[in-house]
Amino acid sequence: MVTTDKYNPHELEPRWQKYWEQIGLLTATESQTGAKKAYILVMFPYPSGDLHMGHLKNYTMGDLLARFRSQQGYSVLHPFGWDAFGLPAENAALKGGVSPADWTFANIQQSKESLSLMGIRYDWSREVTTCLPDYYKWNQWIFLKMYERGLAYRKKSYVNWDPVEQSVLANEQVIDGRGWRSGALVEKRELEQWYLKITDYAERLLCDLDKLPRWPEKVKAMQRAWIGKSTGAEFGFQVKGHDTQIRVFSTRPDTIFGATFMVLAPEHELVAQITSPDQKAAVEAYVAATRMKSEVERQLEDREKTGVWTGAYALNPASGKEIPVWIADYVLSGYGTGAIMAVPGQDQRDWEFAEKFGLEIIRTVQPPPDFSGKAYLDDGPAINSGFLDGLHLEDAKQRIIAWMEEQGIGEGKVNYRLRDWLISRQRYWGTPIPMIHCDSCGIVPVPYEQLPVELPALRDLDEIRPKGKSPLAAHPEFYQCHCPQCDGKARRDTDTMDTFVDSSWYFLRYTDATNTSLPFDPKKASFWMPVDQYIGGVEHAILHLLYSRFFTKFLHDIGMVQAAEPFEGLFTQGMVQGWTDVGEVELLGSDHLRFKSPDLRARLEIPETLSLEEARKSGAELRVHQDGTTHFWKAATMSKSLGNGVMVGPFVKEQGADIARITILFAAPPENEMIWTDEGVQGAWRYLNRVYRMVAENLVELKAQGEYNPALLEVTDKGLYQKLHQTIKKVTEDIEALRFNTAIAALMELLNALGDYRKEQGVTPLYRHAVLCYLQLLAPFAPHLAEELWHEFHHSSVFGAPWPSLDEAALVADRFELVVQVSGKVRGKTTVSALASEEDIKRLARELPNVQQHIVGKEVVKEIYIPGKLLNIVVKI
RNA sequence: GCCGGGAUGGCGGAAUGGUAGACGCUACGGACUUAAAAUCCGUUGCCCGCAAGGGCGUGUGGGUUCGACUCCCAUUCCCGGCACCA
Numbered sequence: 001m002v003t004t005d006k007y008n009p010h011e012l013e014p015r016w017q018k019y020w021e022q023i024g025l026l027t028a029t030e031s032q033t034g035a036k037k038a039y040i041l042v043m044f045p046y047p048s049g050d051l052h053m054g055h056l057k058n059y060t061m062g063d064l065l066a067r068f069r070s071q072q073g074y075s076v077l078h079p080f081g082w083d084a085f086g087l088p089a090e091n092a093a094l095k096g097g098v099s100p101a102d103w104t105f106a107n108i109q110q111s112k113e114s115l116s117l118m119g120i121r122y123d124w125s126r127e128v129t130t131c132l133p134d135y136y137k138w139n140q141w142i143f144l145k146m147y148e149r150g151l152a153y154r155k156k157s158y159v160n161w162d163p164v165e166q167s168v169l170a171n172e173q174v175i176d177g178r179g180w181r182s183g184a185l186v187e188k189r190e191l192e193q194w195y196l197k198i199t200d201y202a203e204r205l206l207c208d209l210d211k212l213p214r215w216p217e218k219v220k221a222m223q224r225a226w227i228g229k230s231t232g233a234e235f236g237f238q239v240k241g242h243d244t245q246i247r248v249f250s251t252r253p254d255t256i257f258g259a260t261f262m263v264l265a266p267e268h269e270l271v272a273q274i275t276s277p278d279q280k281a282a283v284e285a286y287v288a289a290t291r292m293k294s295e296v297e298r299q300l301e302d303r304e305k306t307g308v309w310t311g312a313y314a315l316n317p318a319s320g321k322e323i324p325v326w327i328a329d330y331v332l333s334g335y336g337t338g339a340i341m342a343v344p345g346q347d348q349r350d351w352e353f354a355e356k357f358g359l360e361i362i363r364t365v366q367p368p369p370d371f372s373g374k375a376y377l378d379d380g381p382a383i384n385s386g387f388l389d390g391l392h393l394e395d396a397k398q399r400i401i402a403w404m405e406e407q408g409i410g411e412g413k414v415n416y417r418l419r420d421w422l423i424s425r426q427r428y429w430g431t432p433i434p435m436i437h438c439d440s441c442g443i444v445p446v447p448y449e450q451l452p453v454e455l456p457a458l459r460d461l462d463e464i465r466p467k468g469k470s471p472l473a474a475h476p477e478f479y480q481c482h483c484p485q486c487d488g489k490a491r492r493d494t495d496t497m498d499t500f501v502d503s504s505w506y507f508l509r510y511t512d513a514t515n516t517s518l519p520f521d522p523k524k525a526s527f528w529m530p531v532d533q534y535i536g537g538v539e540h541a542i543l544h545l546l547y548s549r550f551f552t553k554f555l556h557d558i559g560m561v562q563a564a565e566p567f568e569g570l571f572t573q574g575m576v577q578g579w580t581d582v583g584e585v586e587l588l589g590s591d592h593l594r595f596k597s598p599d600l601r602a603r604l605e606i607p608e609t610l611s612l613e614e615a616r617k618s619g620a621e622l623r624v625h626q627d628g629t630t631h632f633w634k635a636a637t638m639s640k641s642l643g644n645g646v647m648v649g650p651f652v653k654e655q656g657a658d659i660a661r662i663t664i665l666f667a668a669p670p671e672n673e674m675i676w677t678d679e680g681v682q683g684a685w686r687y688l689n690r691v692y693r694m695v696a697e698n699l700v701e702l703k704a705q706g707e708y709n710p711a712l713l714e715v716t717d718k719g720l721y722q723k724l725h726q727t728i729k730k731v732t733e734d735i736e737a738l739r740f741n742t743a744i745a746a747l748m749e750l751l752n753a754l755g756d757y758r759k760e761q762g763v764t765p766l767y768r769h770a771v772l773c774y775l776q777l778l779a780p781f782a783p784h785l786a787e788e789l790w791h792e793f794h795h796s797s798v799f800g801a802p803w804p805s806l807d808e809a810a811l812v813a814d815r816f817e818l819v820v821q822v823s824g825k826v827r828g829k830t831t832v833s834a835l836a837s838e839e840d841i842k843r844l845a846r847e848l849p850n851v852q853q854h855i856v857g858k859e860v861v862k863e864i865y866i867p868g869k870l871l872n873i874v875v876k877i
Numbered sequence: 878g879c880c881g882g883g884a885u886g887g888c889g890g891a892a893u894g895g896u897a898g899a900c901g902c903u904a905c906g907g908a909c910u911u912a913a914a915a916u917c918c919g920u921u922g923c924c925c926g927c928a929a930g931g932g933c934g935u936g937u938g939g940g941u942u943c944g945a946c947u948c949c950c951a952u953u954c955c956c957g958g959c960a961c962c963a
Binding site: 219221331689817 | 879882888891895896899900901902915916930942944957958959960
């Protein structure tokens with residue numbers, strides 16, 4: 001009940017949270033009536049404990065959309081869960097002496113409390129926790145299905161080894177040659193590991209990006225680049241004196257006549273075989289040196305080309321020339337065939353190599369006369385190219401590929417940069433790989449009825465400590481087993497799966513989270529999928545989003561779900577920043593400052609000394625603290641380690657959840673980063689307080705009003721009625737387009753208009769009607785306050801009432817403000833009737849005194865009239 | 878270097894090719910108050926002017942148009958991603 005004149009969020013908010021719980025608001029049910037469905041999903045988090053406002057931004061947006069769709073009568077699915085396997089739990093266990101499971105569940109509990117304090121509603125009956133056997137059982141199930149179809153396989157190769165994590169990493173998890181989590185330089189190790197054959201889906205993962213108009217262009221571009229499709233040809237060069245070929249891939253087979261040497265990756269399998277005795281020592285030294293180098297070192301060398309001749313020659317099948325075969329680390333073993341034909345005339349890297357080692361350079365494409373560069377990469381007529389001479393790039397390509405196919409030398413080929421996904425991890429806190437190694441039968445899958453293969457309990461937390469071998473290998477009770485085929489003694493695989501497997505299909509599990517016989521019922525999944533709006537951080541643009549698309553396509557192919565893409569709409573929200581005390585500084589002279597302590601300064605990549613001008617430009621502020629010291633403050637992404645997070649619990653208890661929600665949503669467009677400030681909070685408070693008072697201060701009069709009848713519209717009511725419907729339209733469209741900041745601005749405008757109206761007309765039936773619509777429009781943004789005020793007039797939830805319907809006719813005003821321009825400059829304004837004829841309007845416009853001044857004595861060349869808006873009178877100068 | 882996205886008041890940001898700066902923050906002035914906070918009212922792009930009004934103004938230079946923040950060409954700078962991928 002509204003009993004005071006004071007908006008008191010911490011009193012009213014818990015009441016409505018309890019109420020929503022009681023009425024089961026946003027509990028998802030598959031519609032039986034043909035109502036539209038809306039699957040609103042936020043990226044599930046790693047359960048890291050206490051949440052700050054930075055964590056809450058995307059959950060707030062998801063909650064808003066879920067409530068909005070629910071008001072519109074959709075069947076809404078708005079679930080939540082926990083990406084609970086992974087390294088932080090292991091690290092915490094080693095540090096704090098708590099088991100990964102206990103640590104994880106304690107964090108989940110704490111995070112849940114923060115979410116409910118913010119009034120964020122999920123259908124908790126569908127909660128998914130990936131570290132529970134009833135979830136990861138289905139990781140194993142999907143893995144076995146992939147294995148059956150040849151999409152999960154074991155391979156020995158050089159893999160990325162993280163020396164800190166003591167585990168292998170997928171290519172996607174190596175950034176700038178360093179482990180994505182540990183930051184350690186990644187080493188190459190030859191190991192036999194499990195892979196998922198995502199490359200089989202490369203083409204579909206690429207093409208289907210075009211079917212996702214509601215994805216950010218940026219994310220699609222990143223995925224396209226990662227998949228890295230290139231079209232060309234693969235063909236062979238005979239090695240002189242050996243009964244073997246070097247296969248190469250090239251996107252420019254048309255330049256083959258200019259191939260004056262070849263280069264193999266140092267790791268190429270033919271290197272040892274073709275190296276001549278007198279070059280053997282040099283080659284072996286180079287190969288060994290390459291192996292010692294990390295990826296980062298390879299990049300740091302500023303691309304200065306290095307290489308060694310193998311002593312071998314190959315035969316250029318087009319020119320017939322004998323060309324030397326070199327090895328060099330600028331050719332990568334993992335791409336294409338690990339060998340290239342070098343065409344220095346048309347490739348900058350080959351040019352540099354040829355220049356450095358004095359190799360022949362032949363141009364096979366005629367550059368334009370003004371061309372002054374080295375290698376020429378663009379189109380032009382072919383030269384020095386036998387039967388290709390005179391042909392342009394595309395024609396030459398087609399011609400040479402046809403020739404290669406005729407001659408049996410090679411064929412057209414498409415290559416992808418995408419590699420198969422290495423999923424084995426030598427860690428404890430993950431899904432055991434459901435495979436058995438039997439001496440007589442080889443690799444045997446665990447039968448479906450024996451799933452899940454459960455993680456054994458730890459005897460001692462120290463077992464988790466990275467040793468380069470899976471901790472499960474120290475658990476005989478885990479790995480000792482019988483072969484499902486011959487019943488002989490066998491050994492389980494002791495590696496666990498990459499935790500990105502867990503997040504690659506969790507959105508499907510939500511559609512049927514308690515199923516015990518399948519990962520999910522295909523009917524239920526097909527009802528809800530695809531996700532209509534997915535919200536999360538752009539940092540998942542490649543890894544998680546690509547893997548999820550791959551899994552969905554696979555599950556689609558085996559008939560588990562109709563959708564072939566998981567996420568119809570994707571939104572990547574901007575981060576929340578908080579003001580951060582970077583550290584104490586001292587002034588150097590009049591215009592520079594220097595940090596006294598290094599801690600946060602280095603982490604935020606701020607130089608130790610900088611000018612005041614640079615500091616100002618970077619958005620920093622100098623603040624004098626109470627003890628007289630000067631500190632450098634700067635906005636930075638909220639995080640636990642920077643200590644700049646506004647914690648949810650304390651904030652909500654002191655200020656209120658609705659205030660936090662409005663602060664987050666109004667400060668900036670949601671895709672931009674926003675800075676959390678006290679002023680922003682103040683503004684949100686003022687706004688909600690005004691809404692509260694709009695109702696509370698006029699409660700008795702409001703309740704005394706009868707129902708509003710739009711047929712009896714008073715002349716004095718037209719303005720407000722129009723504004724109301726403009727706002728209904730604007731707010732509806734803005735929410736659908738995720739423009740929450742402008743939706744709130746429109747609500748503020750309507751609030752101002754309501755205030756003006758009441759001052760003039762008092763509380764009328766229209767006023768009451770508009771106030772009630774206002775509460776409905778406000779409800780997705782500030783649900784507690786809207787529900788509180790709504791209940792003064794109704795006995796059921798505002799979220800159960802149908803979304804206000806738009807009266808299109810109300811949008812058309814009967815008077816409008818005509819803008820009069822003379823030669824494109826605004827010279828006057830006048831209010832005219834919408835029914836006025838064009839002639840009348842032109843006459844009225846010319847009568848305006850200021851317009852007169854600008855047209856008098858001048859010839860009017862023409863007049864342009866935009867009905868309902870503007871008249872431009874163009875005069876001759 | 879390549880790809881994606883930007884550049885608008887003191888700040889966050891609004892603007893289907895049609896009044897640039899909505900909405901809010903800050904600041905300033907006023908009311909209420911013993912006082913402060915809160916609240917309410919007003920001003921707030923820059924320049925000239927007592928005013929009416931005028932000039933300038935959306936990174937820069939050009940173009941299209943009656944009219945350009947918006948479209949086209951060129952260019953600078955900023956942010957993000959990728960980068961020896963043949």
